[in-house]
Amino acid sequence: xxxxxxxxxSSDVKQIPFYKAQANEVTLFEHAYKNKLxxxxxxxxxCGKTRFVEHMAAKLGRPLYTxxxxxxxxxxxxxxxxxxxDGETVWCDGPLTRAVREGAxxxxxxxxEARKDTTVILHPLTDDRRILPLExxxxxxxxxxxxMLVVSYxxxxxxxxxxxxxxxxxxxxxxxxDYPEAGLEVRIVHQESGLPEEKSRQLVDLAKALRALDGxxxxxxxxxxxxxxxxxxxxxxxxxxxxxxxxxxxxxxxDLETISGLMEVVDACLGE
Numbered sequence: 588x589x590x591x592x593x594x595x596x597s598s599d600v601k602q603i604p605f606y607k608a609q610a611n612e613v614t615l616f617e618h619a620y621k622n623k624l625x626x627x628x629x630x631x632x633x634c635g636k637t638r639f640v641e642h643m644a645a646k647l648g649r650p651l652y653t654x655x656x657x658x659x660x661x662x663x664x665x666x667x668x669x670x671x672x673d674g675e676t677v678w679c680d681g682p683l684t685r686a687v688r689e690g691a692x693x694x695x696x697x698x699x700e701a702r703k704d705t706t707v708i709l710h711p712l713t714d715d716r717r718i719l720p721l722e723x724x725x726x727x728x729x730x731x732x733x734x735m736l737v738v739s740y741x742x743x744x745x746x747x748x749x750x751x752x753x754x755x756x757x758x759x760x761x762x763x764x765d766y767p768e769a770g771l772e773v774r775i776v777h778q779e780s781g782l783p784e785e786k787s788r789q790l791v792d793l794a795k796a797l798r799a800l801d802g803x804x805x806x807x808x809x810x811x812x813x814x815x816x817x818x819x820x821x822x823x824x825x826x827x828x829x830x831x832x833x834x835x836x837x838x839x840x841x842d843l844e845t846i847s848g849l850m851e852v853v854d855a856c857l858g859e
Contacts (some may be wrong), residue, residue, distance in 0.1 A: 605778050606635065607641035607771055612762050616643045619760050620735050627756065628739040630764030632809020635775075636739045639764070640694045649733060650691035652682040656701040662708045665695075666721060678724055687712070687719050690733030696699045698738040699751050706755055712736055713758035744809055769795065772811055780818030790814045793831065793856045800852065803845055809835055828853060 620643075621627045628636045644651035654665065667681040668761065686693035698706060711718045717730040738759065741752060767775060769791050791814065798808035804828040817834035821827055828850075836849045 603645040604638060604641045605765075605775075606638055607774060609764070609767055609771065612639060612764070613643070613646075614764055615760065617647075621649060623717065623732060623735070624728075625709075625736040625738070625759045627759035627761040628737065628764060629742050629761060630739070631743055631766065631807055631810065633812030634764045634766050635811060636764055636834075637694070640692070640737055640739075644692045644786060647692075649735070650686075650689055651694060652686045652691055653694045653696060654682050656695055656697050656699075656832045658700055658702065660701040660705055663704045666719070667723070669723060683708075684721065684728065685721065687728050687730050687734050688692075692735045692737060695736075695738040697740055699740040703752070706751075709736065709738075709752050709755070710758065713755075741807075746795060766794075766798070766808070766811055772814070773795040775811055776818045779815040780819035780822050782822045785816075786821065787818060789857060790807055790817055790835075792833075793835070793853060796852055797839075797849065798834070800857065802835075803840075803848060804842070805839055805845070807808055807839075809839065827857060833856070 589720055616626060616639075618624075628639070630636050640653070642649060654660075665681045665683040665693065667679055669676045670675075670679050678720050680688065683693050685691070695701070695709075708719075711720065712730060712737060717734070719728040719730065720726075723729065755859065766772065769788075772791045772794070773784060775786045776782060776790055777784045780787070782790075794809040794811075794814055813835050817830050820830035825833075831853050832846075832850060836846055836853065840846060
């Protein structure tokens with residue numbers, strides 16, 4: 588069953604979430620929306636992909652349906668299914684169908700985690716047809732001009748068993764995200780956590796050092812999201828190094844020796 592779906596209505600997006608552009612991604616999104624084209628966002632975990640989509644949905648004044656994809660996600664979870672209640676069978680739209688009907692933005696986060704047979708249902712929505720067939724109800728939905736499909740994935744996790752098929756990937760415009768440059772990342776940590784800029788800069792410098800490490804078997808570097816979490820802990824009064832361990836080091840690895848080594852880097856960057 589689909590368990591992680593969030594929806595923002597047009598009344599929920601009056602205040603635009605904070606987002607600072609790194610390159611031309613805002614302009615690209617606006618042109619994609621204007622030309623009714625789907626968009627693929629590639630980038631590491633916690634670099635701002637979801638916040639960017641939330642920002643753009645609010646900026647454009649469109650409702651947003653966000654689906655956190657996983658390997659048990661079925662086509663019915665996205666499109667909908669018949670449910671039994673009060674002695675009768677009732678059709679219930681899934682988030683993709685609701686987005687098409689409402690002219691909303693549908694965002695499929697980590698789309699490569701979904702089953703391959705699930706992503707096939709996106710094909711008729713990602714070419715000039717812009718249709719969504721509902722086989723169970725016999726409906727053929729034509730997406731209104733306001734509908735937009737956005738998907739994302741993390742290339743760092745991509746491998747032969749969990750990659751996006753070229754036949755699917757080439758249906759999308761694409762943009763690559765990375766961790767923000769240092770000055771921008773300082774501003775994000777400061778803005779999101781309330782931590783003073785000088786302390787925010789310390790965290791960003793620490794993240795830079797950890798991301799540059801060789802010899803540690805880390806799947807990913809420190810995300811901007813983790814820096815915000817750490818800044819929030821420090822701002823609320825938690826000890827600096829305890830906050831760094833809880834919000835930065837521990838989420839990166841379960842290996843005790845690696846944790847010890849990363850804490851040595853924390854000590855070196857922040858002082859004993």
